[in-house]
Amino acid sequence: MSIYIIVPTYNERENIIELLKRLKKTFKLCNLGYKVIVIDDNSPDGTADVVKQWARNNKDTSIEVIVREGKKGLGSAILLGLRRALQDPEAEYFVTMDADLSHRPEDLPLMIKYARKADVVQGSRYIKGGRIIGWGFHRHIVSKTANILIRLLYRTGVKDNTSNYRVYSRRAVEALIKYADAQSYEWAIESILIPIACGYHVVESPIVFINRTKGKSKLSLGDIVRWWIHIIGFKKRFNEIKKSCAEINSSKPKVS
Ligand SMILES: Nc1nc2c(ncn2[C@@H]2O[C@H](COP(=O)(O)OP(=O)(O)OP(=O)(O)O)[C@@H](O)[C@H]2O)c(=O)[nH]1
Numbered sequence: 341m342s343i344y345i346i347v348p349t350y351n352e353r354e355n356i357i358e359l360l361k362r363l364k365k366t367f368k369l370c371n372l373g374y375k376v377i378v379i380d381d382n383s384p385d386g387t388a389d390v391v392k393q394w395a396r397n398n399k400d401t402s403i404e405v406i407v408r409e410g411k412k413g414l415g416s417a418i419l420l421g422l423r424r425a426l427q428d429p430e431a432e433y434f435v436t437m438d439a440d441l442s443h444r445p446e447d448l449p450l451m452i453k454y455a456r457k458a459d460v461v462q463g464s465r466y467i468k469g470g471r472i473i474g475w476g477f478h479r480h481i482v483s484k485t486a487n488i489l490i491r492l493l494y495r496t497g498v499k500d501n502t503s504n505y506r507v508y509s510r511r512a513v514e515a516l517i518k519y520a521d522a523q524s525y526e527w528a529i530e531s532i533l534i535p536i537a538c539g540y541h542v543v544e545s546p547i548v549f550i551n552r553t554k555g556k557s558k559l560s561l562g563d564i565v566r567w568w569i570h571i572i573g574f575k576k577r578f579n580e581i582k583k584s585c586a587e588i589n590s591s592k593p594k595v596s
């Protein structure tokens with residue numbers, strides 16, 4: 341079993357090493373192997389160099405760093421990482437998580453356990469056992485209303501549709517690579533709605549989301565507005581993907 345962890349970074353020098361250390365400890369405790377792909381957009385704070393040096397000092401060959409020439413957005417960074425991971429024929433589980441320690445590595449073993457029976461495991465703040473620490477009123481309102489809207493518009497049946505902490509199966513990643521187009525924060529929406537449009541099984545696993553305490557958020561007001569527009573605007577594409585997947589499935593020979 342091979343687990344790939346895709347981590348997009350932009351100016352995460354203050355967080356990334358703690359994340360790598362905690363991932364190492366977590367996987368050691370549950371005796372699982374893993375690989376990390378960091379996709380850095382040439383962060384001015386030298387995030388990529390810090391990771392490379394840490395991997396060298398610790399003789400850690402499980403870490404790969406891909407550096408792009410400039411800030412090109414969270415969504416395109418994750419897609420590149422997923423594409424890279426898919427090149428490994430042994431890769432079975434694909435994790436996406438933020439570098440800012442909002443997504444705790446300690447929540448991963450349970451998510452991976454659920455991944456044995458699902459195409460997408462959504463790290464969920466809105467089911468029993470899940471919660472959010474450190475958000476102000478405004479962030480709670482944005483997240484809650486976005487989730488209500490997504491549930492109503494797309495009937496996802498999922499309580500938390502917007503955290504990027506997820507585990508995907510191989511075929512779910514293949515669908516994302518085929519259909520996803522999001523360059524930036526719209527990724528969070530497309531990357532759950534595409535597997536759902538394909539009829540893939542999504543389950544939720546509780547996570548404790550902790551608002552970043554170090555480094556700066558890259559999420560601007562403009563990003564939030566574009567995000568809202570995308571929630572509504574993606575509906576047409578969602579229906580097209582649904583149709584395309586249904587056609588592919590119906591043309592596959594049935595196994596009896
Ligand atoms: N490679 C790359 N990574 C990015 C880019 N924008 C954000 N990231 C990373 O994506 C992850 C999420 O970004 P954040 O700035 O934490 O955004 P957020 O989690 O939506 O917002 P906060 O709740 O305010 O932290 C972090 O690991 C960032 O470093 C980008 O343009 N390129």
Ligand SMILES: [Mg+2]
Nearest residue numbers: 438440442552
């Ligand atoms: Mg964050």
